[in-house]
Amino acid sequence: MNRKYSENLILILALVGIVLLMGMVNGRQFFQVSNLQAMAFQLPELGILSLAMMITMLTAGINLSIIASANLTAIVAALILSNLLGPDAAGSGATAVSLLAIAAGLLVAALVGLLNGYLIAWLEVSPILATLGTMILLQGAAIVLTKGYVISGFPPLILFIGNGKILGVPMPMIIFTVCATVMAVLLNRTKLGTSIYMFGSNATATHYSGINNRRVIMQTYLVSGIYSGVAALIMMSRFNSAKADYGESYLLMTVLAAVLGGTSAAGGFGTVSGLIIGLIILQVVSNGLNLLRVNNFLTIAIWGIILLLVMIANYYRNQYQQKRRTA
Amino acid sequence: MKKFFSSYENFVLLAIIILAVVITAVNPNFLTLENILDLLKSYSFVGILSIGVLFVLISGGIDISFTATATVAMYVMAVMLNKYGGNMVTAFLIAGVIGISLGMINAIFIHYFKIHSIITTIATLNIYYGLLTFFSNGKWIYSLPPWFREFSQVRVLTLTNAAGREFGLSIITVIWLVLLILAWVILRYTMIGRGIYALGGNPVSAERVGFNIPRLQIFVYSFMGLLAGIAGVVLTLLVQSVAPNSIVGKELDVLAAVILGGASLLGGVGTLRGTVLGVILIATMNNGMTLMRIPPYWYDVLIGMIIVISVSASAYQHRQKKYKTTVIEVQ
Numbered sequence: 001m002n003r004k005y006s007e008n009l010i011l012i013l014a015l016v017g018i019v020l021l022m023g024m025v026n027g028r029q030f031f032q033v034s035n036l037q038a039m040a041f042q043l044p045e046l047g048i049l050s051l052a053m054m055i056t057m058l059t060a061g062i063n064l065s066i067i068a069s070a071n072l073t074a075i076v077a078a079l080i081l082s083n084l085l086g087p088d089a090a091g092s093g094a095t096a097v098s099l100l101a102i103a104a105g106l107l108v109a110a111l112v113g114l115l116n117g118y119l120i121a122w123l124e125v126s127p128i129l130a131t132l133g134t135m136i137l138l139q140g141a142a143i144v145l146t147k148g149y150v151i152s153g154f155p156p157l158i159l160f161i162g163n164g165k166i167l168g169v170p171m172p173m174i175i176f177t178v179c180a181t182v183m184a185v186l187l188n189r190t191k192l193g194t195s196i197y198m199f200g201s202n203a204t205a206t207h208y209s210g211i212n213n214r215r216v217i218m219q220t221y222l223v224s225g226i227y228s229g230v231a232a233l234i235m236m237s238r239f240n241s242a243k244a245d246y247g248e249s250y251l252l253m254t255v256l257a258a259v260l261g262g263t264s265a266a267g268g269f270g271t272v273s274g275l276i277i278g279l280i281i282l283q284v285v286s287n288g289l290n291l292l293r294v295n296n297f298l299t300i301a302i303w304g305i306i307l308l309l310v311m312i313a314n315y316y317r318n319q320y321q322q323k324r325r326t327a
Numbered sequence: 328m329k330k331f332f333s334s335y336e337n338f339v340l341l342a343i344i345i346l347a348v349v350i351t352a353v354n355p356n357f358l359t360l361e362n363i364l365d366l367l368k369s370y371s372f373v374g375i376l377s378i379g380v381l382f383v384l385i386s387g388g389i390d391i392s393f394t395a396t397a398t399v400a401m402y403v404m405a406v407m408l409n410k411y412g413g414n415m416v417t418a419f420l421i422a423g424v425i426g427i428s429l430g431m432i433n434a435i436f437i438h439y440f441k442i443h444s445i446i447t448t449i450a451t452l453n454i455y456y457g458l459l460t461f462f463s464n465g466k467w468i469y470s471l472p473p474w475f476r477e478f479s480q481v482r483v484l485t486l487t488n489a490a491g492r493e494f495g496l497s498i499i500t501v502i503w504l505v506l507l508i509l510a511w512v513i514l515r516y517t518m519i520g521r522g523i524y525a526l527g528g529n530p531v532s533a534e535r536v537g538f539n540i541p542r543l544q545i546f547v548y549s550f551m552g553l554l555a556g557i558a559g560v561v562l563t564l565l566v567q568s569v570a571p572n573s574i575v576g577k578e579l580d581v582l583a584a585v586i587l588g589g590a591s592l593l594g595g596v597g598t599l600r601g602t603v604l605g606v607i608l609i610a611t612m613n614n615g616m617t618l619m620r621i622p623p624y625w626y627d628v629l630i631g632m633i634i635v636i637s638v639s640a641s642a643y644q645h646r647q648k649k650y651k652t653t654v655i656e657v658q
Binding site for chain 1: 389436440441442443445446447449450451452453454456457458460461465576579582583586591593624625626627628629630631632634635638639642643645646
């Protein structure tokens with residue numbers, strides 16, 4: 001418990017430092033209500049995708065297919081909407097069709113999760129390869145379904161998911177809060193959560209303590225798939241369109257957010273609270289770079305450098321802790 | 328016959344033969360010497376990269392930053408050649424040195440800071456590519472020295488087809504073949520080669536037997552970098568222009584070829600024969616799709632399906648073997 005607190009404390013201090021820095025460099029723009037609100041709209045989709053990434057990293061796996069599965073989800077939902085509603089998206093049965101599209105999209109995401117889980121748990125394919133394969137497969141399917149075009153124009157209910165507000169709180173933020181809470185409860189208060197942490201630390205020991213490892217992996221990737229589907233709904237709503245290659249740069253960002261928040265790539269460690277602080281740091285830095293008009297490609301390079309720096313810091317912290325333990 | 332099918336590579340060979348028969352039945356142009364030599368020339372780029380990826384996979388790691396390495400190498404090479412002049416040797420030298428340096432950076436993070444190779448190379452892919460695009464403003468380079476263009480048309484062997492047009496074995500294909508032989512010698516006859524297999528099979532035992540693990544890892548990733556640099560030059564020879572964004576994102580095609588060839592991410596397994604067959608299978612499929620007039624957007628679906636099926640099959644085989652006995656695989 002102490003370790004958790006000290007980790008989050010370091011992160012919070014880093015966050016405070018970065019916010020102060022932003023305030024000093026460009027305070028007028030940064031603290032504007034419109035800017036803060038823009039951040040509140042941007043953070044959730046990356047946040048939910050990061051949760052999808054994190055849960056697989058806890059089991060010492062990785063899910064490279066989250067972006068592809070999100071795009072496929074959005075495309076399936078978009079195709080249902082455009083085929084059943086026609087060009088004027090405000091027809092009479094719009095609500096029913098919207099709900100159908102959402103359900104179908106989430107079903108696709110869940111099936112993708114089960115496919116990943118099956119490959120990894122039953123066929124014992126390594127998670128990198130399995131999800132790499134499904135990633136290419138899903139990308140291909142998305143391109144075949146759309147022939148590379150954009151599908152756009154959605155009814156109000158779909159648009160509300162990404163752009164609406166309830167009592168002044170952006171709808172995506174509400175969805176993200178629900179997703180994060182569900183994930184936190186799942187990891188900390190359920191048998192599955194405990195099994196996931198145990199599996200990530202030592203799969204053999206977990207097996208011998210009577211846990212069905214295969215079921216744990218199946219459920220992990222199922223949850224990961226569904227979360228990528230939820231993120232897809234927010235994305236398609238915010239862009240008011242669906243396309244095969246949206247959000248490609250998100251893959252790096254989700255790994256970065258998870259690692260920054262203290263999730264170990266070797267499995268077994270990581271918390272939702274850490275991830276959220278990591279996300280906020282990312283969002284603030286990204287927003288700051290944007291306000292300073294830093295070149296997009298330079299920003300990508302900076303993300304890469306930050307990821308490596310965080311990993312190096314983790315390495316030294318682990319060494320320090322090990323030394324203290326053996327001393 | 329039973330022995331033939333016990334080797335995974337022979338399955339790939341069989342798949343290539345079946346595919347070739349089907350394609351030829353639809354379009355007889357496929358099985359002509361001209362088409363095959365053309366195919367070998369245009370797949371030299373993927374072929375050279377796949378050798379490096381094979382080394383990394385055998386050692387138990389993974390590298391997806393090589394497309395960025397190749398891009399940086401060929402861009403810097405083109406800029407320097409245009410500015411200071413030079414010849415083919417300096418071209419390969421510049422690209423090779425850049426490739427080795429970038430590969431070594433990967434190795435340092437992976438070995439000395441114990442960062443998982445996939446995370447390291449996701450990061451360095453974005454760093455190399457981001458910085459290159461930032462400093463070059465994403466500008467394409469079209470003008471290359473005339474001798475550079477001439478070199479790309481050199482043929483080691485020249486033949487004439489029925490219509491009287493000349494074709495033959497390109498120098499570019501020969502570069503690939505030479506590198507293949509070099510890699511084969513390293514893997515088979517040197518301590519480094521045996522060490523790479525040992526490292527991938529079981530790092531702890533490899534260290535206890537006395538292999539120098541840091542040196543092996545630095546070698547593997549630098550070699551990958553060197554090949555990426557050479558592949559960058561080869562690509563420039565093939566297309567006669569340099570674009571910062573032309574190959575980043577294509578790393579999965581190369582990885583697919585190597586995985587199809589039987590290398591496993593668990594390390595310690597993989598052969599050059601398999602990798603070459605994997606490249607040929609992908610080339611055949613791609614060329615076949617064009618010759619059979621299948622819309623190109625089906626390409627990813629097919630590749631994805633083949634990867635999922637082949638990794639599943641080899642993982643399943645591995646699992647069966649594991650339950651039966653402990654197997655040490657040697658090329």
